[in-house]
Amino acid sequence: MVVDKPASAGHSDASNGKTEDGLKVTKPARPKTKSDASTDACHVSEATSDHSHERELESPTPAQDDGHPAGVCGPILTIDDVPQRIRDTEYAVRGAVVARSWELAKQLRDNPGSLPFSEIIPANIGNPQAVGQKPIAFNRQVLACVTNPHLMDQPGLFPADVVSRARSYLKSFPSFGAYSHSKGIPQLREDIARWFTKRDGILTDPEHIMLTDGASPAVRTVLELLLESSRDGVMIPIPHYPLYSATITRLGGRAIGYYLKEEDQWGLDMGELQGALDKARQAGGRVRALVVINPGNPTGGILTRQQMVDVVEFCEREKLVLLADEVYQDNVYLDEKPFVPFRRVLADLSSPLELFTFHSSSKGVTGECGVRGGLLHAHNVDEAVIEQLYKLFSISLCANTLGQAMIASILTPPEPGSPSYDQYTRERRAIFSALQRKAILVHRKLNEMKGVSCQRVEGAMYAFPRIELPPRAIEAARQAGQQPDMFYCLQLLEHTGVIVVPGSGFGQRPGSLHYRMTILPEESKLGGVLDRIKDFHDQFLAQYS
Ligand SMILES: Cc1ncc(COP(=O)(O)O)c(C=O)c1O
Structure with a gap:
């Protein structure tokens, strides 16, 4: 993420081109470029000796706008051709922690029992129905009818207000x-x-x-x-x-x-x-x-x-x-x-x-x-x-x-007194009150962890706890070439299967570390998920203190 920093912004970490809060300030090392490619793939097949290669370079073929001699084959679209603004664009919510979770999910499928957990818990993204939330019937029924109007001809299949x-x-x-x-x-x-x-x-x-x-x-x-x-x-x-x-x-x-x-x-x-x-x-x-x-x-x-x-x-x-x-x-x-x-x-x-x-x-x-x-x-x-x-x-x-x-x-939900109203209200209340309870639970349990402080989850679907990590953990992160919050979140995933997003992906004050966790995991699982996070956290602190 490239962001102009407020006056109090932090120092940059020369080792990886990021500021302390993880906002990117310099370009990462680039993959192979057009000029690299044009001297291998195409030219190697044509140039059988150093001599012929020289001849080819001396050929009077005019250069095109893109710097390639006309008629010389080579990749047209290399990483260098992708606009800098695109290469600078970052989106952390589906970043390195998620990529690692896919590998672990595959390992769990191929070799169950090989990891210290039996399932991956995605608490990284506000995607409620991916973690068990049921759709509200009224909206889906309306969509079913507009998608396949013949369904409305079947008496009693859908409530009258859905059909109308x-x-x-x-x-x-x-x-x-x-x-x-x-x-x-x-x-x-x-x-x-x-x-x-x-x-x-x-x-x-x-x-x-x-x-x-x-x-x-x-x-x-x-x-x-x-x-x-x-x-x-x-x-x-x-x-x-x-x-x-x-x-x-x-x-x-x-x-x-x-x-x-x-x-x-x-x-x-x-x-x-x-x-x-x-x-x-x-x-x-x-x-x-x-x-x-x-x-x-x-x-x-x-x-x-x-x-x-x-x-x-x-x-x-x-x-x-x-x-x-x-x-x-x-x-x-x-x-x-x-x-x-x-x-x-x-x-x-x-x-x-x-x-x-x-x-x-x-x-x-x-x-x-x-x-x-x-x-x-x-x-x-x-x-x-x-x-x-x-x-x-x-x-x-x-x-x-x-x-x-x-x-x-x-x-425009069902009106009071309409056939769908009661079911709609029941479903809505059930989801809302579960979210409300989960917001309280996540806030309370995170604050019980040593060195963790979390503001109230007043709204939305996320907690953004602040974590204090021991200097030895910061040093271990540096040696691993990772931001400290990324290091913590990757370790959390490896030990618990819980996916969260490092705070640096959202920006944070220099010197502070956070992660974002959704409150969305199913209520029956959420307490256990938080206990696993706490056990991991205690072990992590013990290991690096
Ligand atoms: C604050 C905020 N705005 C916009 C969006 C994008 O939502 P949509 O799925 O409607 O594109 C999200 C998704 O998480 C969000 O959190």
């Missing part, structure tokens, strides 16, 4: 196998606009909503609007979900990190934001926007209303567009810390600030990551800019229509 919902979708969009409008199926956007209107108390125009294949492409497309050159920057929280740093790097922009305040439930520190912004501007950057993830990934924190007001005023003052990632708005576990939409705060302040918000079917209590439907909503945004967004989405024609139906049906 599916029929209403099909009435406006008769075949879900067709491309839809590039902003999304109009009727679904109208339903979603009504949901927004009710949630925020602000009349919502369906033309300001775009349905996407999950929040990720929505975020990428908005960032594309904002980044013109390598001078252009977007402020992102540290730690943060690395979609942002990865996409900004991929688009050739500048990620400007601002640290969250760990000791304050990972809240916002306005002095820190101001410092990061001023520093980026002094360095010649053109700062365009600010990203807030609320509830937070990987932090599990929820912003207070006052912090949100401060952010809005900051963005107004500094002329920054606000990007609010609200994909975890239904994952809110404490009554005293409710979720407040940024749009609502803007309305309360009568703010003209431009705001893009993102939502997704992947999170909440539905966890429909594989049937991804996402959306972006543009608030106070110039119509001509919305036209440009529409154009960008139209390049890929449309989002998957089933994902569109998924996010629409999630946001």
